[in-house]
Structure formats: structure tokens, C-alpha cells
Amino acid sequence: MDTVADKQKREDSLNGVGCSRKRKEDARFIQGKGNYTDDIKMPGMLFADMVRSPYAHARIISINTEKALALPGVHAVLTAADLKPLNLHWMPTLAGDVQAVLADEKVHFQYQEVALVVADDRYIAADAIDLVEVEYEELPVLVDPHKAMTTEAPILREDLVGKMEGAHSTRKHDNHIFNWQAGEKDATDRVFDAAEVTVSQDMVYHRVHPCPLETCGCVASMDKINGKLTVYLTSQAPHVVRTVVSMLSGLPESSVRIVSPDIGGGFGNKVGIYPGYVASIVASIVLGVPVKWVEDRMENISTTAFARDYHMRGELAADSNGIIKALRVNVLADHGAFDSCADPSKFPAGFMHICTGSYDIPVAHLNVDGVYTNKAPGGVSYRCSFRVTEAVYVIERTIDVLAQKLGIDKAEIRRRNFVKKEQFPYTTCLGFELDSGDYHTALEKVLDAVDYKGLRREQEEKRANGELMGIGLVTFTEVVGAGPSKSCDILGVGMFDSAEIRVHPTGSVMARMGTITQGQGHQTTYAQIIASELGITSDEIAIEEGDTDTSPYGLGTYGSRSTPVGGAATAVAARKIKAKAKKIAAHLLEVSEDDLEWEVDRFKVKGVPGQEKTMKDIAWAAYNNVPEGMEPGLEAVDYYDPPNFTFPFGAYLCVVDIDKDTGVTDIRRFYALDDCGTRINPMIIDGQIHGGLTEGYAVAMGQEMPYDEEGNLLGNTLMDYFLPTFVETPKWETDYTVTPSPHHPIGAKGVAESPHVGSIPTFTSAMVDAFAHLDVTHMDMPHNAYRVWKQIKALGLLDN
Amino acid sequence: MIPSCFEYHKATSIADAIAKLQDNEDAKLLAGGHSLLPMMKLRFSEAPYLVDINGIEGLKGISIDGDTITIGAMTTESELIRSDTLQQYCPLLVEAAKLVADPQVRNKGTIGGDVAHGDPGNDHPAVMLALDAQLVIHGPDGERTIPANGFFLGTYWTALDEYEILVAIKVPALKSGTGHGYHKLKRKTGDYAVAGSAVVVEMNGDVVRDIRIGLTNVAPMAIRAEAAEDLIRGNRVDDVLLKAVEKAIVAACDPAVDLRGDEEYKSHMAAIMARRAIIQAIENAKE
Amino acid sequence: MAKQAVSFTLNGKTVDVLVEPRELLIHTLRENLNQTGAHIGCETSHCGVCTVDIDGESVKSCTLLTVQTAGSDVKSVEGMATADGLHVIQQAFVDEHGLQCGFCTPGMLMRAYRFLQENPDPNDEEIRWGMSGNLCRCTGYQNIINAVKTAAKNLQQA
Ligand SMILES: Cc1cc2nc3c(=O)[nH]c(=O)nc-3n(C[C@H](O)[C@H](O)[C@H](O)COP(=O)(O)OP(=O)(O)OC[C@H]3O[C@@H](n4cnc5c(N)ncnc54)[C@H](O)[C@@H]3O)c2cc1C
Ligand code: FES
Numbered sequence A: 001m002d003t004v005a006d007k008q009k010r011e012d013s014l015n016g017v018g019c020s021r022k023r024k025e026d027a028r029f030i031q032g033k034g035n036y037t038d039d040i041k042m043p044g045m046l047f048a049d050m051v052r053s054p055y056a057h058a059r060i061i062s063i064n065t066e067k068a069l070a071l072p073g074v075h076a077v078l079t080a081a082d083l084k085p086l087n088l089h090w091m092p093t094l095a096g097d098v099q100a101v102l103a104d105e106k107v108h109f110q111y112q113e114v115a116l117v118v119a120d121d122r123y124i125a126a127d128a129i130d131l132v133e134v135e136y137e138e139l140p141v142l143v144d145p146h147k148a149m150t151t152e153a154p155i156l157r158e159d160l161v162g163k164m165e166g167a168h169s170t171r172k173h174d175n176h177i178f179n180w181q182a183g184e185k186d187a188t189d190r191v192f193d194a195a196e197v198t199v200s201q202d203m204v205y206h207r208v209h210p211c212p213l214e215t216c217g218c219v220a221s222m223d224k225i226n227g228k229l230t231v232y233l234t235s236q237a238p239h240v241v242r243t244v245v246s247m248l249s250g251l252p253e254s255s256v257r258i259v260s261p262d263i264g265g266g267f268g269n270k271v272g273i274y275p276g277y278v279a280s281i282v283a284s285i286v287l288g289v290p291v292k293w294v295e296d297r298m299e300n301i302s303t304t305a306f307a308r309d310y311h312m313r314g315e316l317a318a319d320s321n322g323i324i325k326a327l328r329v330n331v332l333a334d335h336g337a338f339d340s341c342a343d344p345s346k347f348p349a350g351f352m353h354i355c356t357g358s359y360d361i362p363v364a365h366l367n368v369d370g371v372y373t374n375k376a377p378g379g380v381s382y383r384c385s386f387r388v389t390e391a392v393y394v395i396e397r398t399i400d401v402l403a404q405k406l407g408i409d410k411a412e413i414r415r416r417n418f419v420k421k422e423q424f425p426y427t428t429c430l431g432f433e434l435d436s437g438d439y440h441t442a443l444e445k446v447l448d449a450v451d452y453k454g455l456r457r458e459q460e461e462k463r464a465n466g467e468l469m470g471i472g473l474v475t476f477t478e479v480v481g482a483g484p485s486k487s488c489d490i491l492g493v494g495m496f497d498s499a500e501i502r503v504h505p506t507g508s509v510m511a512r513m514g515t516i517t518q519g520q521g522h523q524t525t526y527a528q529i530i531a532s533e534l535g536i537t538s539d540e541i542a543i544e545e546g547d548t549d550t551s552p553y554g555l556g557t558y559g560s561r562s563t564p565v566g567g568a569a570t571a572v573a574a575r576k577i578k579a580k581a582k583k584i585a586a587h588l589l590e591v592s593e594d595d596l597e598w599e600v601d602r603f604k605v606k607g608v609p610g611q612e613k614t615m616k617d618i619a620w621a622a623y624n625n626v627p628e629g630m631e632p633g634l635e636a637v638d639y640y641d642p643p644n645f646t647f648p649f650g651a652y653l654c655v656v657d658i659d660k661d662t663g664v665t666d667i668r669r670f671y672a673l674d675d676c677g678t679r680i681n682p683m684i685i686d687g688q689i690h691g692g693l694t695e696g697y698a699v700a701m702g703q704e705m706p707y708d709e710e711g712n713l714l715g716n717t718l719m720d721y722f723l724p725t726f727v728e729t730p731k732w733e734t735d736y737t738v739t740p741s742p743h744h745p746i747g748a749k750g751v752a753e754s755p756h757v758g759s760i761p762t763f764t765s766a767m768v769d770a771f772a773h774l775d776v777t778h779m780d781m782p783h784n785a786y787r788v789w790k791q792i793k794a795l796g797l798l799d800n
Numbered sequence B: 001m002i003p004s005c006f007e008y009h010k011a012t013s014i015a016d017a018i019a020k021l022q023d024n025e026d027a028k029l030l031a032g033g034h035s036l037l038p039m040m041k042l043r044f045s046e047a048p049y050l051v052d053i054n055g056i057e058g059l060k061g062i063s064i065d066g067d068t069i070t071i072g073a074m075t076t077e078s079e080l081i082r083s084d085t086l087q088q089y090c091p092l093l094v095e096a097a098k099l100v101a102d103p104q105v106r107n108k109g110t111i112g113g114d115v116a117h118g119d120p121g122n123d124h125p126a127v128m129l130a131l132d133a134q135l136v137i138h139g140p141d142g143e144r145t146i147p148a149n150g151f152f153l154g155t156y157w158t159a160l161d162e163y164e165i166l167v168a169i170k171v172p173a174l175k176s177g178t179g180h181g182y183h184k185l186k187r188k189t190g191d192y193a194v195a196g197s198a199v200v201v202e203m204n205g206d207v208v209r210d211i212r213i214g215l216t217n218v219a220p221m222a223i224r225a226e227a228a229e230d231l232i233r234g235n236r237v238d239d240v241l242l243k244a245v246e247k248a249i250v251a252a253c254d255p256a257v258d259l260r261g262d263e264e265y266k267s268h269m270a271a272i273m274a275r276r277a278i279i280q281a282i283e284n285a286k287e
Numbered sequence C: 001m002a003k004q005a006v007s008f009t010l011n012g013k014t015v016d017v018l019v020e021p022r023e024l025l026i027h028t029l030r031e032n033l034n035q036t037g038a039h040i041g042c043e044t045s046h047c048g049v050c051t052v053d054i055d056g057e058s059v060k061s062c063t064l065l066t067v068q069t070a071g072s073d074v075k076s077v078e079g080m081a082t083a084d085g086l087h088v089i090q091q092a093f094v095d096e097h098g099l100q101c102g103f104c105t106p107g108m109l110m111r112a113y114r115f116l117q118e119n120p121d122p123n124d125e126e127i128r129w130g131m132s133g134n135l136c137r138c139t140g141y142q143n144i145i146n147a148v149k150t151a152a153k154n155l156q157q158a
């Protein structure tokens, strides 16, 4: 027998790590048999709809529900007055603040939740919300975060007046939420004072919305007989929701079951706990029947929940060769009316301190102030790890500005400042330990692939003809996989994650995780990890997530944490099983464990051909023939608390051509090289990267949430809010290098968010580059045709 | 986003439809429904009675008789795009229809609804002005035919009287020496125009004998850029003239400010779209 | 408002429903007939996740009254696969990784189904134009384009 070929064949049949296994979850989706929240129907289910504020800031004088209640088919109208006796009119946020479930005396942002109508169906509910009469007295509105801490600013949060000790720091003003700093201020200032060259750039990372195609919603069902509350909801973190619901309702966690069914995309939109969920749960408890609430698209964009809104200044000090000596970053963060960011508790500005990027920067200081404004709350991580997108944006933009000032090429200045391969593990001056990286290789690979020098020559010629062509370049480092529970927790629960694996007597596997897929393909990829670890084909490995009654506690899926944390738990749990399997194999083969070696799917006695036990043999034996003193069965649980974050990186390059007449930009080319360490399923990785790049394109080139002076949100339907179609979306070119994470059990680092994080500054870099010869150093997003045309006009480039 | 309650009637004939409009206060016609239903879902419109004119025979289809093409009001955008007759004798309509919305919307939206709705953002009104179309209208007092020029009176406001139905549109077939062009700037597929311009030229050698320029979404209604037309009529078009034309167009615009842009941008974009459409039309006229 | 009886064909079977005139087809399909394949994404006719096929054309069922479909032939994603297995287009979406969260997929498939009859051998640009009424937030479209091309090839061979 050809043993090499046989081994290869067995290896291939596992469909394990590294292969582009087709997705397990597709079968139901392509046949219309997915089970999303709005697909769920329960006997006697009622439908809820929300009465919302037309004003951004107003006092509620009165609410009259009579007409609505008189409409046939209406069962209840809940207001803050109804929730007050239950102490549920306010709820705690993940960020240590409180948020009104239904507006209590005052509304703080347009579209704020004022009353919940519960009716027989969504048609009656829609009619009834028009019949709820609310009288308001308008108050002065605070829209501009820069004015939040002035003396003239209206005070928004009357509930906090006088409470100057905030969750994260002392508050400097009634509209101040927190101040957060990292690094050494004095040392940084000294370097700046003495530096040969300094640059400073103000930039706005505008407010955007993750906007998955499925909006948020839930079906809450209180079973009064058994005392059990079941809630199906669109959540990226069902276990956290259970804990919060239990704390709020007083029901023991064992009486609360949260199920995240199929989720139609999350992108950070579905991490938070929203008033609609809580109000629906209360409605179900009060009425004793299931209640469904599903927001429409306008409610989704307007209320649950924005991302970014960081007003930043990036400054670099360097020598005349462009070697960076210090970094200073100042941020004014607009958190809207309630601080409901979903960051690890100790990090009110998320991991903004990854803003030293891929560069060897000796000293830095980061200062972030969060303020309240009359806008919807949020501050979620839109397809990124906590504020990493903002961090990457500020450093990548500022280093471009430095390059421009010194007349050094963008690629060259990065080369000169990269943390070198031999410096890893490298501790940044703001405190992250970058575990691995090879930035130079990634950059050179991209430059070669696109013929960077040729592009620059072409640009020279175009500029001579008055044409606008830009080349954007970004070399980013992300921090994902939160996270080590020594530093990261949510509401006090450490940010570990979990896997529970059971091997059945016949050798098939059922595994459950604390994470929850929203399109990432967990059912496919987790099975691949287990397949490679245990030598059982992934086709016989079933993965389940999202039901808190059955899956082990986990913190959920966001911030690219599933593979770094959940994937690690999966590998470690599998290894626990393998260790037991080895003992059983030794027992069956009557040798010592030291005499065994593992090969693909079996343990072999070293040097004795034919003496072997496959994992299937061992699984059977685990239920009838284990060594004396060993308990039967073959299963393991792992709660994995990672020793460190992971640090995916990449090098992205973009070429744009701008039409001077209209401001319309053509993305001629976008080349994305990602290093996510070990590649579990290349097909899925590529798909994730295409998606992330497309979302990055949307943010950079069109998405925005403008508010007028009265605090009205302009553009909250898909007519205005930019989701690119097939036609606008560029064609993506992808590439990779592989630098495994040294501390992750299988070396994987997480991938889905890097294309979003990395591409956004790349687009801005390209847009600015098109005007760089005219001394433009920065342009704020979105780079839509209108804004670009304004730039063209301001530079006097219009030909008339 | 659910419409408020209304009654629904599927009309069997034009007369039936007119009678139902007369009998029911604030009743509205339902054609493709792709302007009306979105407005009703947002409750911007709360029509209590809808008269569905989809089943009425004779309101659909494209025919040519001599120099005149007749298009039934209920002809959909997709049908315009698929029409060989239009492709040959009035390609401007095909081009413009391709720039309307997206494939699904084009399967339902009708040319009659697009024209009758009076939305300055709709693409066909400017095309009608450029083509010098005639609109065939039925009402309680019978039939009348009026020029598109003068039909568009303001936002959601046309020369249609209460109880009247637009039944057909007549446009001249392309003659030799004439050329068409439509250019539209939009933020993305499925969006209304930032600005658009439809142009029809009649050439006499190098000289423009006649020209009509229609503009989309840069005024309360679709408009003709008459001052610009006057500059061109009887002249050879060159860069210097086009500059003057652009200025005249900017001056003619009075757009609403929205997220697509401010007045200045939209007016300038109208000028750019018109310039491109003029160049294209002249180019086409040569073929 | 008084309800009206409406009959139409859904995936080859006659269905009878009783609806208010204002009821939108997407709700009738999902709530009344329990066909939850078509989804609701925007409600303003922009996203296409509610796309079904009516009398040989792709239509956004959130912008159509159920009463308007009386007598029509409606096809939804639930009718794509047959006893013989998946439709060629469905298989192509799996093979080319043309879906992630799956929320846009039923609408995408229904549009691809009709589009490939309108244009059996499309190039990339034609696919982009012909599918532009359907949004996807996950895939960046690239693999959907590949799926449509693969399906076109396989349909021609079949
Ligand atoms: C997402 C989306 C994008 C769009 N993008 C564009 C675009 O880019 N360009 C564009 O031009 N349009 C666009 N539209 C509008 C679309 O083309 C509509 O279909 C069109 O404006 C109206 O035609 P309809 O047949 O759907 O009319 P309906 O919506 O049925 O009717 C519109 C109005 O006209 C009246 N009406 C209809 N037919 C007649 C008639 N024969 N006689 C008298 N009154 C009548 C109705 O009573 C109603 O008041 C878009 C629509 C959507 C939903
Ligand atoms: S829900 Fe119908 S198009 Fe979006």
C-alpha cells in the first residue's frame, strides 16, 4: 500500500484546516429555509411598534394613549409611567451609563423611544402609533460635539446633574462623559517641542451606521406557567443579553433563555441591548403572550446604533529622514444622548491606543474626551474591533501627512518606521504587545504586484495633463480577539470564550460554542478546526451556537474575536479530548502512551506497522472499554482566556481616477494583502475580505448620518444611506502572507474586519493623493462626488 | 412602513376609472405603484381609494405610424428598454429608461406614471420636453392632446385636471440629421438624478438648426433650458459656445437642496450633463 | 377595512387568501402563507431582498399590493429546488460562496433566475447591471457574480 498517498487521502477526507470546504449553512439559506428572527411565529403572538420622538430635545408634557387603546386589535400601550413601578424605565448600558427604555419626562434625540404599542398584527400596530398623542415642549438642541462643554450648551442629561464622578473618570461638564488617556503626556510633549519636524492634522471620522440587511428585532415569550422567559433576538452576544435580562428582570438566569437564530448580518449593529428588546420583554411579561418587535429600516438607521463620530487630531514628531519620534492623538468623541458604547468595561475609547499602528514609535500620548449630544446613542464597532478603525485611520492619515511634508514617498516612510520582523514580540509605547508581524514583506509584495513605480510614473504624466489620479497606501495593524480577561471584561464578565465538544460512540461530533455566526460561516470553520485536531471528517461534526440553554457561556461574536478566542477554545477542547483518546488508545493497544504517535486520524504504535487505533475506534471504546479508573465518555469543555490579543495586519493599495467636472471617483484598482495567520478556510477568508472591503468602500465614499441644526437626522432610508450596489462596487484583488500568531493554538488571528479597517484610510489616502501636488494634506470622508467637487472648485481646478 | 387603509378598485375601462375618480374623494390612480406605494408606506400620501388601471386594455404598447410613435401610458420601463421600435426610432427613451431605478422597479414603473407623477426627480419629464412629446389625456369631457412643453407646473403638479388620465404619449420618430442624448448623474444605482439632461438636436451640416434641452431635478419641475437653446440654435457648437451654454444652464436652475448637493453643485452638474448630452446628440446626428 | 379574497398561483399551487387592500404581497407571503424565504430589508424598494417572480418578471414584493396579484403566477425561492434536487443556480451560489449571512440570498436567487432567462450568457458588466436591484452587505458581490457566471455556464450545458 502506498502509505504516503493513503495518508494524504485520509487527510483530504477530513476537510480540515486549510481547505476551502463548502459551507454547511448554505443549504437552508439557498432554499429559503433560514430561520431569522422575523421568521419566527408563536401561537398567540402579538406585534409591537414604537412611538418615537419627532424632536431631538424636548420635554414630554403629556402622553395620551386613549385613542390608540380604543382601536380594535390594540392590546396595550406602554409608556415610561408603566415601566416605572417595575423600575424598568431606565436600563444600564454596557458602558456604565443608563439609557431610557421609554422616554422619561424628556426626549434626548430624534426618534427616541416614547411608547410601545402592542397589537394583533403589524398593520394595526402601525395605525395605533399614529393615534398616540404626545405633547412636547421643545428645548434647545446640542448637535455639535465641539460645543458640548461650553457654558452656553444646554444640559442634556438632567438625571446626571451634579454626579461628577462618571463611570470612567471625573466629568468636567454636565455634558462630559469621560476622559481617557494612554501613554506619557509630558515625555511626548517634550519630544514634540524639540523635534526637527512636526505635523498636525485634524480629521473627522464621521458618524456612520453598520446597516446589515436584516434590522434588529426580537420575539419575547414569557411562559407564566413554567416561569420561563424565552427571547429570540438578533444578538451578536446572546449570553451577555441573558445576564443583563436576568439582572433587569430579577428572573434567575436559569429561567431566561436567549436564542440568537439566524442573523442577517451584524457588523456591530447587533451587539447592543436596545429599548425595543426590553420593552417587548416587559410587554410579554405583562400580557403573558409572545410579543414580536422588528424595527423598520428608518428606525434601524436612526436609533440602533451608530459607529464612529470621532473628531480627531493626529500629530507626529520626526527627524528630517522621516523617522518618527513621537505621536500625539487627541479625540473628541460624540457618543450621542446616552453612553451605550459596547466596549470592554475598562476601555471607554476601546482599543484606540493601537493608534501607534505598525510603527516603531518611542513615545506617544492619547487623550479622549467623550461628550453627550442630542443624537442617537451608539458608538458600536462597525465591522472592527473596538475603535480600531478610528485608530488605524488617524495614524495612517498622519503618517501620510508627514511623508508629504518631508517629500518622502508614502511607501518609503512606512519602510523606515515599521516594527521590524526581528523586533517581535514588540511592546508598543501605549502598551500592546504585538505578538508577531512581518510588515516589510507584506508591503513589498503589494508594491511589486501593482508595479508601484509604474503607477507613480503614470501619475506624473497625468498631473502634467491636469488629470486627477491618486494612489492610496495603507499598512495597518489591528488588535482583535478581546480578550485577555485580565484586562477585558463586559459588565464584569471576563472576555473569554468557550467550546464544548462531544464525541459520540460512533465517532461523530456535536460541538457548541459561546459565539454566534452572522454570516461568517462558523458551522463550517469550527468543524474544520475540530476535524484537523481529532481526525474526524468535518462532515460528521455538527456545530451549534446561539442558544443560551444549550451552549456554554461566551461573550459572543464581534471584534473579530470568534477565531482568536472561540476558535482557540475549540482547538483546546479538542486537544483535551485527544489527550483522553490517547490514553484509551494506549489501553486498547496495550502499550504506554509514549509509544504512540498521531497520524491524521489515528494513534499508531511507533515502529509497529498495523498496530493502530483510529479516532472512530477510540470513540466506540470510550463508551465501553476505558482503562480502569477512567470515567467513560469522550467530551470536553474549554473556557479559553487568551494570553494576549492577536494582531492581524495588511498592506492595501488603491488607485483612483477623479472626474474633474463632476467629482465622481472611479476606483480603478484595489489590491488588498492580508495576513491573518493560519488560514482555516481560504474560500471563506476571501469572501470575508470582499465583504469588508465593500463596507469600507461604502463608509469612505458615501455613508454618512448628517444632522441638521435642530438635530433632525437627514437621510435614514436606503435612498440616501449609501449601500453600494453591484454597479458601484469595485472589483477586489486579494493576496496574503501567513505569519501565524505564536500564542494561538492553531496560529489563527481573525480576518473579517481587517478589510474594513484597512480599506477606509486607503481610500482617503488615494483621494488626498490625487490632490497632493496641490498641497492638499487631508480630505474628510465621505468622498462622495459632491464633496470632492467642492474640493476641486476650492482649488480653482474647474475650467471656467 | 405600512400604508393606511384604503379601498381598492380594479378598473375595467378608462371610463370606469374616470367614474371611480369622480365618485370617490381624493381617489388616486394606481399604475406601476412605484412612486405611489412608497409614498403611502411612509404615509406621505394617505389616499383613501385606489383605482388600479393595470387591467385596462389598450393602455400598453408601442406602435409607430408614419413619423409618430405612440406609447401607451401603462408601458413599463422594461418594455421601453426591450422595444426594437424605440431602439430604432427613438433610442433616447431606451437610454433614459436604462438609467431609471433598477431592474425590478423598471418592471413595474410605467412611463405614464413617471410623467404624470410630476416629480422633478423623475427622468422622463425632461425627455418628454426634449422630444417635444404630445400627451394624450382622457377625462370626463373626452380626449385632449397637449404638448409636454407646459405640462409640468411644479412639484407633484401637472396640467392634468382632477379625474383625468394620461393614456398615451406621442413622440416623433428620429429623422436623419437629428440626434439624441441623455446624461444623468446619480449617487448610485436606484437613485434619482443629482442632475440630468435630455437633448435633441436637428443638424444642418455642422450647424445646429434646432435644439431642445430638458433638465431633470434642478427645479421644482422638469424644465427646458431655453436661453441655452437660443445660444446654440443656428450655430456651430465649439468649446467657447459650450462654456456660454453651461453658464446659461446654471442660471436657469433652481434646485432643491438635499443630500445630493447644494444649489451650486446641482446647477453645475446640470450644465455638465447638458454639455455631455449635447455633444452626444450632435455626434449621433452624424451617424 | 373589509378584506378581499384573492387567488393566485404560488410555486405552481393555487393559493387563496383574504387580505385588506393595503396588504403588501411580502406580508401575505411571509405571514399568511408562511413562506419566509423572501425577506424585508428596507421597505422602500431599494434592497431587493423581497424579490419574487411574477408572471415572468422580477418584482419587489414589498411594493406590490396582494390584491394586485390576483390571477398571477408567483414564484418564490421556496419553489426553486425540485424533487430532483437543487436548482443549478442554487448550487452555483454554494459552489462559488455567493452567500454569507443568507439574508439577501432568496431575493438574489430569484433575480438571478429571471436574469439568466433574460440574458443567458452575460458578462461581468451585464451581471452587475442586471442584478443591481439587489443589495448584499456581506459578499461584496464578487462571488455572486462568479456564481451567476457559473450558473449560466451550467444552465447552457444542461
Ligand atoms: C427605488 C426607486 C428608484 C426610483 N428611481 C427612479 C429614477 O431614477 N428615475 C425615475 O424617473 N423614477 C424613479 N423611480 C420612480 C419610478 O420610476 C416610478 O415607477 C414612477 O415615477 C411612477 O410610475 P408608476 O407607474 O409606478 O406610477 P404610480 O406610482 O402608480 O403613480 C404615481 C402617480 O402618478 C399617478 N398616475 C399614474 N399613472 C397615471 C396616468 N396614466 N394618468 C394620470 N395619473 C397617473 C398616480 O395616481 C400617482 O399619483 C424610482 C422608484 C423607486 C421605488
Ligand atoms: S424590502 Fe423590498 S426592496 Fe427592500
Ligand code: FES
Pocket (backbone or CB within 6 Å): A213, A264, A265, A519, C098, C099, C100, C101, C102, C103, C104, C105, C135, C136, C137, C138, C139
Ligand atoms: S449574504 Fe448577507 S446580505 Fe448578502
